[in-house]
Structures are given as structure tokens and as C-alpha cells.
Amino acid sequence: MTSNYWVSTQCNHWILNQTQLAIARAEDLHYAANPEEYTALRIWLINCICLLTKRLSLRQRITATSIVFFHRFYSCSPANSFSSTDPSLVATACVYVASKVEETPVHIRNVVQEASKLWAELGHWKFPNDVSSLAEMEFYLLEDLQFHLIVYHPYRSLMAIHSSSGKGATKFDLKMTASPTWTSLIGAAQNASATSNASGSGQGPVGSGDLGGPSGLIDPELAYGSPGSGLSGKSADSAKAPMNGDAEKIRQLDRQSQIRMAWFVLNDTYRTDVLLLYPPHLVAVAAIFLAFVLHDPTRERLMRSKRIMDDRRERYKTSMLHPRESKNKSATLAKTQEMSASNPPVPPPDAMTFLAALNVDLGAVGEIVQEMLGLYDIWHKVGNNAGNGPEMFRRLTKMRERRREDLLKNGAGM
CATH class of the missing domain: 1.10.472.10 (Cyclin-like)
Structure with a gap:
């Protein structure tokens, strides 16, 4: 070990x-x-x-x-x-x-x-x-x-990366945001839809979302290791950032939504081959990336940040190609362009900048993302069959019969 x-x-x-x-x-x-x-x-x-x-x-x-x-x-x-x-x-x-x-x-x-x-x-x-x-x-x-x-599972890497970004969740946070099942991303959407359609019926949704043990959606032991390692007890509680006002509460809720989304994606990776193809920390990075893209508020902030950065780059490019044009500008604008020419625009301290600065193989991360997108595409196609036990056993029996027929033919040929 x-x-x-x-x-x-x-x-x-x-x-x-x-x-x-x-x-x-x-x-x-x-x-x-x-x-x-x-x-x-x-x-x-x-x-x-x-x-x-x-x-x-x-x-x-x-x-x-x-x-x-x-x-x-x-x-x-x-x-x-x-x-x-x-x-x-x-x-x-x-x-x-x-x-x-x-x-x-x-x-x-x-x-x-x-x-x-x-x-x-x-x-x-x-x-x-x-x-x-x-x-x-x-x-x-x-x-x-x-x-x-x-x-080695990618959950601990997910928590480590999330914490190193300055927006980490402690064991206390994870326990407070736990869900009663090990939910997949598709399962979460199906459960939300089924709950809204069957409210008051007294029956909960049944599907791919109902997958896990009673420990909850986010298992602190799985994320941080066995008791005694990582944050625990008073140290975990003290590491929890204080909440100052409604704005901080909204940001805290937003961060919890992001980590839940990433955890959903990690759950879904266990239905693919990525855990046999890539190290767990790369799988965790890919899950965070997908969570940022799929989480609407985060995606909107990233797109807004990208537009601002594109505008800064364009102004910097213009100031470098046509430096004399600054003479025809106002003094304030000329000073701004002079500063931009000497100091190229720095990427904003957002989520994508943090991920881009990680010392990981981003090409492999992209492959994992494509693998997950392929899974969701196929999952939507076979969703009904994947929940039908008798149908699955019938198909499995047919596969065995075809193999048995081939073995008999090969044996007779010998």
C-alpha cells in the first residue's frame, strides 16, 4: 500500500x-x-x-x-x-x-x-x-x-483543487450540502423533472439518479480520506469562511452549486473508461471544467470575463500596431494606451485563468471532456433500455447464444 x-x-x-x-x-x-x-x-x-x-x-x-x-x-x-x-x-x-x-x-x-x-x-x-x-x-x-x-479516486483531487482556488469546501460544508443518493448529472435532471411532474403523488423518482449509498451525495471521507487525515473537527469548522451579509450567502450558495455539479460529473465518469485511461487528478480537472460550463451563473460570468479580456487584447493590439494614433487622442486616453502598450493585458483572476494555470496536460483534459460528452449523448439514446432489467438480460442472453453458436461451429469445423 x-x-x-x-x-x-x-x-x-x-x-x-x-x-x-x-x-x-x-x-x-x-x-x-x-x-x-x-x-x-x-x-x-x-x-x-x-x-x-x-x-x-x-x-x-x-x-x-x-x-x-x-x-x-x-x-x-x-x-x-x-x-x-x-x-x-x-x-x-x-x-x-x-x-x-x-x-x-x-x-x-x-x-x-x-x-x-x-x-x-x-x-x-x-x-x-x-x-x-x-x-x-x-x-x-x-x-x-x-x-x-x-x-485512487478523483474526488479527493476535486476537493484539493477547489480548495487551492480559494473557494474550497470543508467537510462541514460537504455534510451540509449532502444529498440522500449518489446522483448522476442526468439523474439529477431526471429527478428534478420527475419531482415537478409528480408532486403530491407520494412517490419519488426512480432512475439513474437513485444510485448510491446512504452516506449522501458528497462523502467527506471519500473526498478527504479516512478520519484523521485532512481537515477534521475544530480545524474543519474554523476553516469555514464567515458569511458577511446576503452577498456572501449568495456566493457561498453558488460555490456549493458548482461543487455539486462537479461531483455529479465525477459520478458519471464511473460509467466510462476514463478512470482506466487517465490519472484521477486529470479527471477531477475535467469535471470542474464541465461544471463551470454546465453551471449557468458560472458560465455567464466566464463569458462576460472573456468578452472583457477580448476587448483588452484588441485595444492592446491596436496600440502596438498604431502607436502614433495616440497623439490625436485626449491626454487621458493617450496615457491609458501608453500604459497598455508597455503592460500587456493580464488575464482576470477567474475560474478559467485558474484552470489554465494548472500544471496539467490540457490536451488530456479535453479528451476526458469529449469522452463525457459522448457518454451523455449515448446515455440519452439508450436511457430507456438502460433502466429495463428484463430487456437487458434478454440482450445479454442473445449475446451468449451467439457466442455459443460460434463455439459450436468452430468445434464442428475441427
Whole structure:
């Protein structure tokens, strides 16, 4: 176990490239009806992991680690595939192992009991409800993970970057802004729409937003580490900025909205391959960027700041190309142009300037942003199917049948 990401097994063994992922997914993409069907299966299975951890009353850290284990199992070499394994058993084993790794173990009988109920409700009546099957799958999972069980999540990087900008949230703030579920960005929008359409019905929205454990949307332990590390107790309370007047209250609420939006985006990254392709701090930077773009007040401020900066650059360019024109101006304007000519315009101290000044690979950040935008596009296309358990199992069964037919043909040919 190491506290340094750069010497960890995640950095040195589990940061893959697109070619490796393409090889690992080749079999499933061959037997799936189309790439969208395979993506819908992945999204649905991740949602099922979140539902299982919620039923077991596990924290968000365990949910996140379970999903990473699940992605690694289906990306290792030699590759595993949905069509050659039982993804429901693999997902259950990932939750069971993650609970041990994160030091919140659950008895194997409780895991099997809750998993059997969940998968039966989703249309999988043949899920093995004996303890021995899960115990055996645990060892297969550990072997394929090469016993690399320490996972670095981007949530802590998100909090560190947000704090270093001077607008950070403490553990106290996070607890005060917590939500009862691990919500995705799309799930939050769906839940808001469903709540407004079904107000007074007594039924809450059900969908991709209902994903997480009881610990809340923002888990302070996941963001700051285990108790005793980072801010805690009185130091956390003292780090909370005092609120002076209504203006400060509005700014504080705005900052909380930004961090919630970024947290939503990070939740959604666990449905993609970005955690297998990029270091967690780059994923956190991309989430912050998307939050700034998707958060309306922040986006408006950034666009206004950009227009002001463009105007300053244009005036500076003019003063450099035509310095003599200043003689025909008033004395005040001439002095202003003289100062602008000697001092190029400095970018304003806004969010984009802060992100641009970070010592990170902005090209990789752009790739992560594109990956997330691609996810949201596909998610909207397959949204209904990704929430239909029996339909997903029917498609999974067809993939297995196609693979079985190919194996029989190849065996007969020999």
C-alpha cells in the first residue's frame, strides 16, 4: 500500500490505452447487436452495482471502488467479456471485495441474500444464491485484478483543487450540502423533472439518479480520506469562511452549486473508461471544467470575463500596431494606451485563468471532456433500455447464444 499515486499499482499497471481497451471489448462488440447495446449494458450494470451497495448500506467509497474493480475485470489480459461470464455474479463479487478493501466488511450471506433479491427483481432468476459461488468468484476476481486492490479516486483531487482556488469546501460544508443518493448529472435532471411532474403523488423518482449509498451525495471521507487525515473537527469548522451579509450567502450558495455539479460529473465518469485511461487528478480537472460550463451563473460570468479580456487584447493590439494614433487622442486616453502598450493585458483572476494555470496536460483534459460528452449523448439514446432489467438480460442472453453458436461451429469445423 502506498500514499503516492505515482508509485502505486494503479498508475503503473492500470492506466491503459485505447488499443488495450479495444482488444478487451472486441468479443462483446462482436456479439452485441451494435455498440450502443454494449454501452447500454455497461451503464445498466454500473447502476445495478450502485443499487446493491445502497441496499447493503455501504458508503460511496465502496461503490466507487466496486465499479473500478468491475471495469478492471473486463479490461484485463486475457480479456473477460459479458458474453463469456455472468456479469451479475462479477458485480456482486466486486461489491463484496470492495467492502473488505475499504474496511467495511459485510458478511457473505448478507451479500448473497440482498444480491439474490436485487437480481431477481431485475429479471435474473438464475443468479446463484449459494455462498460457495460468490466465494469462488471472489478468488477469480482477485486473480484477474492481480491483487492490485488500492484505488485512487478523483474526488479527493476535486476537493484539493477547489480548495487551492480559494473557494474550497470543508467537510462541514460537504455534510451540509449532502444529498440522500449518489446522483448522476442526468439523474439529477431526471429527478428534478420527475419531482415537478409528480408532486403530491407520494412517490419519488426512480432512475439513474437513485444510485448510491446512504452516506449522501458528497462523502467527506471519500473526498478527504479516512478520519484523521485532512481537515477534521475544530480545524474543519474554523476553516469555514464567515458569511458577511446576503452577498456572501449568495456566493457561498453558488460555490456549493458548482461543487455539486462537479461531483455529479465525477459520478458519471464511473460509467466510462476514463478512470482506466487517465490519472484521477486529470479527471477531477475535467469535471470542474464541465461544471463551470454546465453551471449557468458560472458560465455567464466566464463569458462576460472573456468578452472583457477580448476587448483588452484588441485595444492592446491596436496600440502596438498604431502607436502614433495616440497623439490625436485626449491626454487621458493617450496615457491609458501608453500604459497598455508597455503592460500587456493580464488575464482576470477567474475560474478559467485558474484552470489554465494548472500544471496539467490540457490536451488530456479535453479528451476526458469529449469522452463525457459522448457518454451523455449515448446515455440519452439508450436511457430507456438502460433502466429495463428484463430487456437487458434478454440482450445479454442473445449475446451468449451467439457466442455459443460460434463455439459450436468452430468445434464442428475441427
